[in-house]
Amino acid sequence: AQSVSQHNHHVILSEAASLELGCNYSYGGTVNLFWYVQYPGQHLQLLLKYFSGDPLVKGIKGFEAEFIKSKFSFNLRKPSVQWSDTAEYFCALLTGTASKLTFGTGTRLQVTL
Amino acid sequence: DAGVTQSPTHLIKTRGQQVTLRCSPKSGHDTVSWYQQALGQGPQFIFQYYEEEERQRGNFPDRFSGHQFPNYSSELNVNALLLGDSALYLCASSLVPGNEQFFGPGTRLTVL
Known part of the structure; x- marks a missing residue:
């Protein structure tokens, strides 16, 4: 069965700092990958997606x-x-044989002024 | 262009009761998926509906059932509620199964 791991549970950064959030998945076949963001009090929004092609994808x-x-x-x-990037970030996997999203547990990002 | 909408926003039930949650997909989308998001966790897939049939199901008991109507809207029903069913229930729609999914704001269910 597929799975997604997000090792950083809570990250605190100062404004202007650089960010890298880890996401690892377990699945042997073709994958589609997503990052979703959930701002406080708002619904899940798609940040970016990878389906195929250039492995470096740019989002919003x-x-x-x-x-x-x-x-x-x-x-x-x-x-x-x-x-304003303070939010919860979720990595998700969509496998080639299924159309369900498998999510990681999320990373809470807190950006301080 | 209306996005995914869900109703109600919040719901409080007691153990043993039954609940129905509703979802209207984004305009033009024909596939609806339901997820359960417990506090501090990522969303967990419940099931997906396409062409009015349950296409795929996650690891949830039969107490969780659903329906999709001809206009592509969907309902999630949960019978014999347990305390552990308290969660945010998310509906997501996509153009077809396998495409990117757009999420609604969710229904917060509290079971007392």
């Missing part, structure tokens, strides 16, 4: 992620975080 609000197949990873990055 300056976020990007790199798919490294050999490492089963899809880490999320942002060069300079803002206070």
